[in-house]
Structure formats: C-alpha cells, structure tokens
Amino acid sequence: MVKQTTDILSGYILEDENRLTLRQLCDACAVRAEYIIELVDEGFIEPTGVERSHWCFSGISIKRVQTAKRLQHDLGINLAGVVLAIELIDEIESLRARVGRM
Amino acid sequence: MEYKDYYQIMGVERNATQDEIKRAYRKLARKYHPDVSKEADAEQRFKEVGEANEVLKDPEKRAAYDQLGANWKGGQDFNAPPDWDAGFEFGGGGYTGGSAGQHGFSEADASAYSDFFESLFGQRFEQSGKGAGGQYGQQGFHPGGGDHHAKILIDLEDAMNGATRSISLRVPDVDAGGHVTTKERVLKINIPKGIKQGQHIRLGGQGNPGMGQGKAGDLYLEIEFNPHGIYHVEGRDVYLDLPVAPWEAALGASIKAPTPGGIVDLKIKPGSVNGSKMRLKGRGIPASSSNKSAGDLYVVLQVALPPAGTDSEKEAYEKMQQSFSYNPRAKLGV
Numbered sequence: 020m021v022k023q024t025t026d027i028l029s030g031y032i033l034e035d036e037n038r039l040t041l042r043q044l045c046d047a048c049a050v051r052a053e054y055i056i057e058l059v060d061e062g063f064i065e066p067t068g069v070e071r072s073h074w075c076f077s078g079i080s081i082k083r084v085q086t087a088k089r090l091q092h093d094l095g096i097n098l099a100g101v102v103l104a105i106e107l108i109d110e111i112e113s114l115r116a117r118v119g120r121m
Numbered sequence: 122m123e124y125k126d127y128y129q130i131m132g133v134e135r136n137a138t139q140d141e142i143k144r145a146y147r148k149l150a151r152k153y154h155p156d157v158s159k160e161a162d163a164e165q166r167f168k169e170v171g172e173a174n175e176v177l178k179d180p181e182k183r184a185a186y187d188q189l190g191a192n193w194k195g196g197q198d199f200n201a202p203p204d205w206d207a208g209f210e211f212g213g214g215g216y217t218g219g220s221a222g223q224h225g226f227s228e229a230d231a232s233a234y235s236d237f238f239e240s241l242f243g244q245r246f247e248q249s250g251k252g253a254g255g256q257y258g259q260q261g262f263h264p265g266g267g268d269h270h271a272k273i274l275i276d277l278e279d280a281m282n283g284a285t286r287s288i289s290l291r292v293p294d295v296d297a298g299g300h301v302t303t304k305e306r307v308l309k310i311n312i313p314k315g316i317k318q319g320q321h322i323r324l325g326g327q328g329n330p331g332m333g334q335g336k337a338g339d340l341y342l343e344i345e346f347n348p349h350g351i352y353h354v355e356g357r358d359v360y361l362d363l364p365v366a367p368w369e370a371a372l373g374a375s376i377k378a379p380t381p382g383g384i385v386d387l388k389i390k391p392g393s394v395n396g397s398k399m400r401l402k403g404r405g406i407p408a409s410s411s412n413k414s415a416g417d418l419y420v421v422l423q424v425a426l427p428p429a430g431t432d433s434e435k436e437a438y439e440k441m442q443q444s445f446s447y448n449p450r451a452k453l454g455v
Contacts, residue, residue, distance in 0.1 A: 026309055027285055027309045027310070027311055028308055028309065028310050028311065028324055028327060029310075029311040029313070030310070030311075030322040030323050030324035030325070030327075030340075030342070031313075031322070031323060032313055032316055032320050032321070032322060032323075032409055032410075033320065033321035033322070033323045033341070034317075034320045034321065035320075035409055035410050035413070036323075047339070078321075078323070079321070081323070082321055082341070085268065086156050089154075089156055090154065090156055090157075093150060093154055094147075094150055094151055094154060095147075104157070105156075108156070108157060112159075115159070120353055120355070
C-alpha cells in the first residue's frame with residue numbers, strides 16, 4: 020500500500036477509500052468484529068450492503084472507530100456515550116469552521 | 122531535570138483525599154483528551170495529567186513522592202536524593218496503565234513520561250516491563266506497534282498541484298537494554314493532488330514499530346490548510362472575495378481576477394451588487410480520483426468605495442448625489 024520511491028512515501032486518502040470489508044476494518048483498527056457491529060447498530064458508522072458479508076465501509080470509518088476506542092478506553096465512557104460525544108465534537112468542529120470563515 | 126509538581130498539575134491540595142484526586146483526574150482527562158480538546162498543547166497536558174495521576178492515585182507512590190518535601194516548585198532543578206525511596210514498595214511496577222497498550226493516548230508509553238518520573242519510579246518499570254515481555258514471549262505473541270497520528274499543515278497550492286512535504290515525528294524507540302527513548306524520524310510524504318481540509322492520508326506500516334516480530338502500526342496524517350491570504354476553502358470549493366469599483370458593478374466590466382490556477386479575465390454583469398456570486402466551474406481544488414469531481418471557484422463581489430480625497434473626486438460624489446434619488450435606509454423606515 021505504501022510505495023517507497025526514492026524515499027518519498029505515498030499513502031492514500033482515507034476518505035476516498037470506499038471498499039473496506041468488515042475484516043479489513045477490524046484489522047486496521049485492531050478490534051473485534053463484534054465491536055464494529057455494535058457501532059453499526061448505533062448508526063455511528065454506516066456500511067453499504069445489507070448482509071454482513073457484503074458490508075463495505077468507507078475509509079473514514081477507520082478514523083471513527085479508532086477515536087471511539089480511544090475515548091472509551093481513556094475516559095471510561097460506554098458505547099452510546101462515546102457515540103454521542105463524537106457526534107457533538109463533530110458538530111462543534113463544523114461550527115468552529117463556520118465561525119472561522121466569518 | 123525539572124521537578125514536577127503533581128499536585129499543581131492536578132489542581133488539588135497536597136492533603137487531597139484519594140477520591141478528590143480521582144475526580145480531579147477524570148475531569149482533567151476529559152478536558153484535555155486529544156480527541157476532545159482543540160488546544161494546541163492538549164496532548165502534552167493530557168500526558169502530564171496522566172503522569173501525575175499515575176503517582177498520586179497510588180498511595181505508595183504518593184507517599185514516596187510526598188517524602189521529597191513540599192518545598193519544591195514545579196520546574197525547579199531536581200535530582201533524586203540517594204535512597205530517597207528507602208522503605209517503600211511499589212508493587213504495581215512503575216506504570217500501572219500497562220494493559221492499555223496501544224488503545225489510547227494514555228497508553229503506558231514510557232516515552233510519554235518525564236525524566237523526573239523516570240528517575241523516581243522508572244527502574245521498577247523496566248523490571249515489570251521485562252516481566253510483561255516475558256509473558257508475551259511465552260505465548261509467542263509479538264505486540265504490534267501502535268498507530269501514529271499526526272497533523273500536517275499544507276498550503277492550498279499543495280492541494281491544487283500535489284506536493285512533497287517533510288515531516289518529523291517523535292517515535293518511541295527501545296534500545297538493546299530495554300530502555301525506552303524517543304527519537305526523531307523524518308519522513309518525506311507525497312501530498313496527493315486534490316486532498317481536502319480534514320482528510321487523512323494513511324501510510325500502512327509507517328506507524329510505531331512493533332516489538333519482536335510484531336507488525337508496525339500505521340501512520341495517519343490529518344490534513345490542515347494554512348490560512349490563505351486571499352482564498353478560503355470549503356471542501357474542494359474555493360472562495361475569493363473580489364473587490365470591484367461601484368461603476369464596475371453598476372455598469373458591468375471586464376476585469377482580471379486571481380485564481381489558484383492563475384490570473385483569469387472575468388466579465389462582471391451590469392447591475393451586479395455587493396455579494397454577487399460568480400461560479401467558475403472546475404477551478405477549485407482538482408478531483409483526487411476519477412470518481413470525484415473538481416471543486417469550483419466562487420468569486421464574491423465586494424463593492425469597494427473609492428475615497429473622496431481630491432476636489433474632482435468630491436465633485437463626482439456631489440454629482441452622484443444630485444443624479445440619484447437613493448435612500449439606502451429605505452428598508453429601515455427612515
């Protein structure tokens with residue numbers, strides 16, 4: 020995934036990746052599938068595809084799952100609380116961006 | 122090395138109860154958690170608070186720390202007196218957050234703790250650390266390195282054209298003796314053309330190295346744009362406030378305008394007003410992949426008022442006054 024051409028590294032844009040399977044998402048975040056399924060049930064990350072075996076996640080899900088995991092672990096918040104916190108943080112961030120443009 | 126005033130860091134009195142310390146820690150941890158706080162030094166503060174908690178939450182460590190005396194001030198030059206800890210037993214090892222592993226920022230990341238902590242409690246960590254390593258060894262498990270997250274500031278032009286940027290990361294490094302230090306790692310990174318503010322570049326295997334045969338973590342770079350002198354950016358769309366003279370707006374004109382891709386000729390329609398918006402399709406940030414579309418450039422007209430400095434300029438304004446029956450406050454009823 021990372022090309023090493025004359026020592027310049029090229030990654031990919033996480034948000035443009037759109038075809039992560041459940042397994043790949045678990046590996047990237049070092050979590051178990053059950054954890055991902057719980058987050059999907061909360062509506063926190065939204066895969067395309069109906070059946071689990073056909074789930075496709077966007078790259079940004081990696082970031083979201085990792086943040087949830089960190090907050091849960093560091094602050095001892097339960098899953099619903101973490102989801103609420105992150106959604107509020109996202110909202111604050113978009114408001115901040117709007118204020119910054121004014 | 123600098124003395125750390127853990128009580129001051131936690132914002133509690135020296136005689137605070139364990140409950141008070143616990144509450145203070147939880148409050149500060151929420152406040153400075155790097156995922157929550159936007160303060161530039163949040164991560165630093167979070168680690169400091171974590172270190173203070175590591176000492177104060179453990180009655181044994183706290184007693185040993187207290188024994189250094191209350192006369193020290195944070196930041197003062199400090200060397201641990203010999204046998205300062207005689208008579209204390211730190212059963213839990215130096216870093217009790219060990220099981221945190223790679224999950225959070227609070228990980229028992231030895232490199233995150235200060236030299237001060239290291240000099241007081243560090244040696245025991247190495248012992249217990251080796252113990253933990255041995256345990257992993259028995260199970261044939263090589264813990265992977267953690268993912269590394271960093272922010273990278275780029276210019277709008279970098280997103281327009283693509284660019285190469287050097288970044289330096291501080292990464293923990295374990296030497297042959299099991300000591301953990303931080304070392305600086307410089308990477309050259311391609312910034313892909315078409316990247317947007319807030320997006321992330323993922324570099325597989327470029328995070329923190331794993332232990333033994335453990336896999337290295339990934340490196341995540343969050344993209345932030347430097348504020349630009351003349352443009353502001355929303356997603357892939359770029360906005361330009363373009364000043365025009367009142368007669369250009371009223372009568373129409375052909376003027377030059379800067380765009381991120383170079384200067385263009387722009388036709389202003391007669392009767393344009395302040396805030397009129399013109400869209401230049403596809404002249405924003407280019408698409409990052411074939412299934413995305415390029416952003417647009419929006420030119421927002423700002424009618425600028427020429428100062429009436431000279432007599433002839435004043436005369437021109439007077440002529441306008443005579444020619445117009447214009448009340449700018451008509452809507453206010455005055």
